[in-house]
Amino acid sequence: MFIARRTFSTCRTLMHENPLGLPRHKPAPTIPRAQRGLPKKMPIAGVKNVVVVASGKGGVGKSTTAVNIALAAAGMKQRVGILDADIFGPSVPKLMNLKGEPELTETGDRLIPLTNYGVKCMSMGFLVDQDAPVVWRGLMVMKALQQLLHQVDWGQLDLLVIDMPPGTGDVQLTISQQIVVDGAVIISTPQDIALIDAVKGVNMFKKVNVPILGMVQNMSLFICPNCNHESHIFGHDGAARMAEDFNVPLLGQVPLHADICTLSDSGKPIVISQPDSPFSNHYRSITQNMLNRLKEIK
Template structure:
């Protein structure tokens, strides 16, 4: 089948067939129906004795593609480099320029680490290969500027019409905190806050963004419901802690998004456990199993269980991120795993295509 692509300088037939077979049969948590069902294999290049496999992928998943390459090396002793070309679809149609998909990060109550989680997920999606933005919807208590290390920064406008987002480590951000002092925003009434948020979303000159994460204000009152209805949200993620009171409020958050027909991709259980730095023992300070029970009751999934770790809090207070400070660390890897799950499940919920197979094209580059 592939003989027309071969020459003495090219890959041998056994290598090509091994790569193709592995590609056609590879499955994982991120690719439960197989990588071939959602990713198009463009070609296989041999450049300076390096095999590069080019895939067109519909969601951010760099770490999973690296895992694919690692397993191919382990099982077939074939070393490859994956060139994952992200080509996303717009899950929900809207008129906001520059943005493909909007994901709401919400919680039923404050104090569960929602904003910290939102910032780290933004950096995690970026690490997975996506262009990302974050919008601070907490008009009354904006915290994103501080967490990004841009406390006190003010927006500008090139054309006098649209605001330029604040750029931090290639992450595009917008918040009411970049426009007015925090104490001024806290006295606004609901309608004024809603209008302000609409301006932040629609009057920002967003660059080309694959995922815009919206850090929703805590709670499930009128302001939260109004924002959920106003924004063309593709899906939502709920952040909670294992405490009963937090779980009860998280359930209200799920119900709110169900009411406005926004799919909930899953629940992140934050502060799930404390890992002793001396013996490695897990201590469940706020209870255990609550997130799993919540997901079972509302037919959604537990996206991940993040530890109660002082470094996460310290990085947030210092305007830093665990993803940037220790990208190879366990916490960073946990955030990336959650981020790739979110991206994959967002795609899968709206993907109506049938699994297809791709023909491998072999190219020789001198």
């Protein structure tokens, strides 16, 4: 059994120092501090570009979008990984149809990501039972996140997509301040209540000097699976107007459709299971626009 599960319940001290239970054959990487107390940003070894997919609010389809973006990029011959940074509610294992515990490298100090559909994946969901809650205080969450950031052997990647948890709290600050993030993609529905929090997300990334690659308007309209009638049940073009107000690109729009939801729940994202569908084309267009934007700002 992977050592992480044993440490969760039997060694409180080790949990505070090493919550993922990685063997200490080598000291954990230290994060040098700048004079003003902020950590120096460190690149992730072997990774060319790091893109965070974020939203201020949960329930806007952020994880589904992040996974389909990663899969679309892999279909464009990119070497891609996805890191699930949601410690308390990881979604990537289900979306990517992955189970099991990651193995360790030969040196014993790094985790080897699980792989499906040609994309490397790492998530807290691989390290705890599916129904087990992660009942941790902030310090342990931050230490676990640091290990996920710095003690995973990604190999060589063109793109690492980080699926962020909702909000603008500790996890977002830790990632944006400790690693080199090349850009952020903000997901929102057109609904005003979602846009309020999306604004906070945009402003947070601007505050920590992370470029905004653009916005994605998810659930832009509802398409009836029976008659194909279109209805703007969450409002009309709210995220598009917000992108214009903040002078950032609108990378694309994705309708709300039963196929996207059903296939995501079954671990067969639509980009993989229905590559020729119009919805897969939306994700590929968003991904291409994102990659083009990355080239512009670098």
